[in-house]
Amino acid sequence: MKHLVPSVLVFLMAAATVQAGTIHGKVSGAKGESVVYIDAIPGKTFPAPTQHALMDQKGLMFMPHLLVVEKGTSVDFRNNDSVEHNVFWPSISGNKSLGHNMGTWPRGQQRSFKFDSAGVVPLFCNVHPDMAGYIIVSPTPYFATTNSAGMFTIENVPNGTYKLTAWNEAGKGKTQSVQVTVSGDAEANITLSK
Numbered sequence: 040m041k042h043l044v045p046s047v048l049v050f051l052m053a054a055a056t057v058q059a060g061t062i063h064g065k066v067s068g069a070k071g072e073s074v075v076y077i078d079a080i081p082g083k084t085f086p087a088p089t090q091h092a093l094m095d096q097k098g099l100m101f102m103p104h105l106l107v108v109e110k111g112t113s114v115d116f117r118n119n120d121s122v123e124h125n126v127f128w129p130s131i132s133g134n135k136s137l138g139h140n141m142g143t144w145p146r147g148q149q150r151s152f153k154f155d156s157a158g159v160v161p162l163f164c165n166v167h168p169d170m171a172g173y174i175i176v177s178p179t180p181y182f183a184t185t186n187s188a189g190m191f192t193i194e195n196v197p198n199g200t201y202k203l204t205a206w207n208e209a210g211k212g213k214t215q216s217v218q219v220t221v222s223g224d225a226e227a228n229i230t231l232s233k
């Protein structure tokens with residue numbers, strides 16, 4: 040089997056030459072956490088993540104209030120309260136044909152949904168009209184949530200030119216995009232209009 044070693048080395052050396060960088064910057068124009076992601080890249084697809092994400096329902100709230108996942112991720116919706124909760128979304132990024140009702144279930148149970156469409160998923164519970172949350176389904180694995188000051192970092196982005204999009208709950212569904220070229224490190228600042 041010794042003859043296999045050189046080809047493995049050649050493969051590793053080729054992999055090491057893929058250049059990647061970090062995008063860092065700031066989202067301004069809206070308070071609190073924003074979501075930043077690289078939009079769909081023409082001709083490029085990504086394998087669906089195998090790891091599930093968790094959206095809890097606890098204390099009559101969606102926890103976390105804002106969850107970002109990569110397209111293709113299954114989200115486990117769990118009821119952690121002593122009352123029954125429902126989960127539904129009327130649309131994804133305004134597309135009502137992607138709306139869905141998960142049903143209603145008691146404490147300790149969970150149901151999963153695989154998000155194959157990228158976009159903004161506004162979550163509600165029809166038992167408790169005050170409950171609201173968001174899942175942002177990123178078209179690529181390159182996404183981040185800002186800190187409360189709007190600062191973000193997206194690591195391990197292959198060199199290239201991309202459309203970088205920001206979303207904030209205050210934007211009522213509107214997003215703002217800029218073009219960013221990654222060649223090593225890159226800076227991108229996005230101002231959300233009101």
Ligand SMILES: [Cu+2]
Binds near residue numbers: 099123125164165
């Ligand atoms: Cu509820």
